[in-house]
Amino acid sequence: MAVSPAAAADTDRAGTGDQRPRSRRSGRRRTALAFWAFTGPFLAGLAVFTVVPVAWSAYLSFFDATNTVTPLSEDFVGFGNYTRMLQDQAFLDSLVTFSVFAAFIVPLTFACSLGLALLLDRVRFARAFFRSVFFLPFACSYVVASLVWKMSIFNGVRYGLANAVLDLFGVDDVAWLFNPDPPWYWLVIVSLRLWIQCGFYMILFIAALQQIPAHLYEAAYVDGAKPGRQTFWHITLPQLRATSVAVVMLILIAAYQAFDEFVNLIGNQAYARPPLVYLYYTALGTQQDLGRGSAGALILALIIAIVTLLQGRLLGFGNKEGR
Amino acid sequence: MVAFRNDHPFKQALAGPALNRRRMLALGGLAAGAGVLGACGSNTGRGSGDGVQLSQWYHQYGEQGTQQAAEKYAAAYEDATVTINWIPGDYDTALSSGLLAEKEGDYPDVFEGHLNRAMVESGQVVPLDDILADVLDDYTPDDLARNTIDGKVYGVRMIDDPQFLYYRPSLLDGAGVTPPTTFEELMAAAADLTTDDVKGLFLGNDDSATKLFQPIVFSAGQTLLTEDNQIGFDKDTVIAGALQVKALHDSSSLLIGAPTEAWDPSSIIQELCAIQWCGLWALPQIIEAHGDDIAVIPFPAFGTGTPTVFNGGWDTFVNAKSAKVDEAKAFVKWLWVDHEEFILDWNLSYGFHIPPRLSMRGEADQLAEGPAAEAVRISEEFGWAENPNWTPTMELAVDDMMTNIVLEGNDPSAEFDTAAATIQTELDAIFG
Numbered sequence: 016m017a018v019s020p021a022a023a024a025d026t027d028r029a030g031t032g033d034q035r036p037r038s039r040r041s042g043r044r045r046t047a048l049a050f051w052a053f054t055g056p057f058l059a060g061l062a063v064f065t066v067v068p069v070a071w072s073a074y075l076s077f078f079d080a081t082n083t084v085t086p087l088s089e090d091f092v093g094f095g096n097y098t099r100m101l102q103d104q105a106f107l108d109s110l111v112t113f114s115v116f117a118a119f120i121v122p123l124t125f126a127c128s129l130g131l132a133l134l135l136d137r138v139r140f141a142r143a144f145f146r147s148v149f150f151l152p153f154a155c156s157y158v159v160a161s162l163v164w165k166m167s168i169f170n171g172v173r174y175g176l177a178n179a180v181l182d183l184f185g186v187d188d189v190a191w192l193f194n195p196d197p198p199w200y201w202l203v204i205v206s207l208r209l210w211i212q213c214g215f216y217m218i219l220f221i222a223a224l225q226q227i228p229a230h231l232y233e234a235a236y237v238d239g240a241k242p243g244r245q246t247f248w249h250i251t252l253p254q255l256r257a258t259s260v261a262v263v264m265l266i267l268i269a270a271y272q273a274f275d276e277f278v279n280l281i282g283n284q285a286y287a288r289p290p291l292v293y294l295y296y297t298a299l300g301t302q303q304d305l306g307r308g309s310a311g312a313l314i315l316a317l318i319i320a321i322v323t324l325l326q327g328r329l330l331g332f333g334n335k336e337g338r
Numbered sequence: 339m340v341a342f343r344n345d346h347p348f349k350q351a352l353a354g355p356a357l358n359r360r361r362m363l364a365l366g367g368l369a370a371g372a373g374v375l376g377a378c379g380s381n382t383g384r385g386s387g388d389g390v391q392l393s394q395w396y397h398q399y400g401e402q403g404t405q406q407a408a409e410k411y412a413a414a415y416e417d418a419t420v421t422i423n424w425i426p427g428d429y430d431t432a433l434s435s436g437l438l439a440e441k442e443g444d445y446p447d448v449f450e451g452h453l454n455r456a457m458v459e460s461g462q463v464v465p466l467d468d469i470l471a472d473v474l475d476d477y478t479p480d481d482l483a484r485n486t487i488d489g490k491v492y493g494v495r496m497i498d499d500p501q502f503l504y505y506r507p508s509l510l511d512g513a514g515v516t517p518p519t520t521f522e523e524l525m526a527a528a529a530d531l532t533t534d535d536v537k538g539l540f541l542g543n544d545d546s547a548t549k550l551f552q553p554i555v556f557s558a559g560q561t562l563l564t565e566d567n568q569i570g571f572d573k574d575t576v577i578a579g580a581l582q583v584k585a586l587h588d589s590s591s592l593l594i595g596a597p598t599e600a601w602d603p604s605s606i607i608q609e610l611c612a613i614q615w616c617g618l619w620a621l622p623q624i625i626e627a628h629g630d631d632i633a634v635i636p637f638p639a640f641g642t643g644t645p646t647v648f649n650g651g652w653d654t655f656v657n658a659k660s661a662k663v664d665e666a667k668a669f670v671k672w673l674w675v676d677h678e679e680f681i682l683d684w685n686l687s688y689g690f691h692i693p694p695r696l697s698m699r700g701e702a703d704q705l706a707e708g709p710a711a712e713a714v715r716i717s718e719e720f721g722w723a724e725n726p727n728w729t730p731t732m733e734l735a736v737d738d739m740m741t742n743i744v745l746e747g748n749d750p751s752a753e754f755d756t757a758a759a760t761i762q763t764e765l766d767a768i769f770g
Binding site for chain 2: 079081082083084099103104105166169170171172173175187188189190191192193194195196281282283284285286296299300301302303304
């Protein structure tokens with residue numbers, strides 16, 4: 016996407032500048048052909064599966080499109096769907112739910128994956144084994160993990176793993192998912208997501224840790240720094256800046272897309288319903304209100320775009336390491 | 339209407355496997371292969387039928403033998419080749435997208451489901467008055483009303499599924515408890531029956547609060563929507579009931595977070611609870627586990643009202659987009675209106691259901707005595723039915739209200755006003 020055909024042809028021209036015009040043109044054509052051959056399938060997929068649906072969704076959002084994706088012109092409602100969604104307490108609550116979720120999951124995932132990476136960086140034996148062990152959960156689907164979490168670890172009966180452990184200490188059974196007071200369901204949701212995604216970000220951090228030149232540490236020791244907290248705060252963390260910024264962004268985007276574990280663990284409950292789950296039930300399921308669903312999706316997309324841009328600006332995403 | 343169906347989409351995908359572990363492994367493959375399989379079809383129709391092809395959709399029934407039975411009926415039909423599409427998991431969503439499809443074979447010609455006004459307004463279903471004309475008197479008024487919009491009948495009732503409370507008489511006797519008739523007695527009984535290993539009462543995992551909204555309303559003799567489509571329940575009744583439900587949830591006598599949902603009888607079968615909300619369909623399984631030690635009662639009365647029983651069930655519709663509406667209607671009439679043997683087989687040979695046809699109820703020997711007979715009696719005496727004008731958006735509004743009052747402890751008055759405003763907006767959009 017970053018290289019336009021013209022730009023590609025320009026660089027090509029530089030290399031073939033001494034050739035005659037005729038073959039230069041055919042060379043340019045060949046480059047353009049290669050460009051489209053490589054990017055074409057991707058662009059076609061992007062158009063068919065992203066651009067067209069988004070445009071169609073924008074179109075639907077101005078209609079009373081219940082049970083149809085081709086509403087009639089008399090069903091035009093202007094911004095009616097947008098005002099209804101913005102006044103819809105359930106939709107606003109879902110945005111709050113998401114914010115709470117992000118507030119938990121972003122720092123926790125960051126800390127856990129960095130912690131794991133630092134520990135594994137120190138391990139002197141069976142490194143490949145430990146890395147694989149922590150990375151493996153990433154290969155597990157959220158749906159399967161939700162089944163395990165919901166049915167064997169955190170079910171509300173006496174033989175659930177968590178309740179069986181609590182029972183050893185004489186604590187009464189806890190209904191983990193379906194009693195929001197106290198909100199234990201966050202423990203279930205957050206632990207599941209941590210289990211799945213920490214390994215992946217850990218690998219990113221390990222790669223970044225190995226890029227830090229050893230002489231920085233050696234120089235620090237010569238100057239009297241102690242290994243541990245001092246070198247971590249003043250050498251390791253600053254050196255990881257570019258990776259950290261990217262990881263925070265990736266975690267946040269992944270959190271925006273949270274759907275599988277919520278819908279499989281809890282379903283459509285007012286207290287734990289992120290925006291995607293709410294929109295799923297509005298636009299699909301039995302409601303089939305594709306107009307309101309589309310309006311909500313576009314509002315959400317706008318919020319995500321704004322937050323991501325702000326975050327990129329604040330954290331300096333894309334800046335070079337060490338700046 | 340998430341709270342009251344026995345086909346909870348995601349919960350079925352999750353809880354179904356608990357019954358049958360082999361199915362759990364197959365589930366992912368099934369879901370992935372559903373499209374492919376659907377295209378190939380489990381074509382068992384052997385009728386000649388001059389090459390007429392019909393596609394009939396069912397949600398996945400949990401009882402053994404149901405899919406084979408549906409295929410048997412289809413094969414016996416001679417005027418068309420009927421392909422059964424048996425849909426596991428999220429049936430509502432699969433059906434919704436199926437009804438949007440334009441291409442023959444992608445959509446169902448005949449499907450089971452539940453009527454709501456949006457299906458009629460967007461032209462998804464055709465009226466079936468002509469094929470029902472001779473037998474209208476043979477259905478209960480509730481079964482007709484739930485399939486009627488603006489005077490036209492769109493659905494043919496297939497099965498009636500009353501939902502009520504099952505209890506174990508031996509456990510009640512042991513605790514010196516009599517079967518509760520009021521909500522206060524139910525709370526007291528649930529508390530007395532709760533031990534270290536067994537909880538007193540199981541109403542459901544994620545719908546234990548939401549599903550009691552309708553019992554509160556109907557117990558007081560009120561309705562969801564009045565005849566002229568206004569809100570049919572009052573604030574004081576709903577708040578008083580919701581606060582009682584909250585008291586029940588705040589006690590520790592409720593089973594919450596069971597491996598299966600309440601439409602599945604596993605919790606009472608595995609002795610996780612003494613009393614469970616479930617439906618008539620599960621009775622054969624429960625009797626197999628507990629023999630004589632099972633009995634049924636309607637859901638106890640709120641305040642000074644009456645007990646209630648939710649009469650759920652399924653209806654069959656003809657897709658208005660079908661290229662063969664007439665042939666589809668003929669098939670529906672043949673199977674679900676005229677074919678007494680198959681109607682009775684579907685209602686009684688697998689799980690138990692009440693045959694919706696009043697004239698056939700006398701032949702339902704399986705429902706003639708014991709808890710089954712009592713279930714039929716309380717269903718007829720205390721039963722209430724859905725209203726097709728009550729939309730999923732309205733249901734979600736009261737579900738959220740119940741969740742927020744009962745589980746979150748929010749201000750009941752404000753929650754009621756929010757829900758009522760949402761319902762009124764919806765009513766204005768539809769009827770205004």
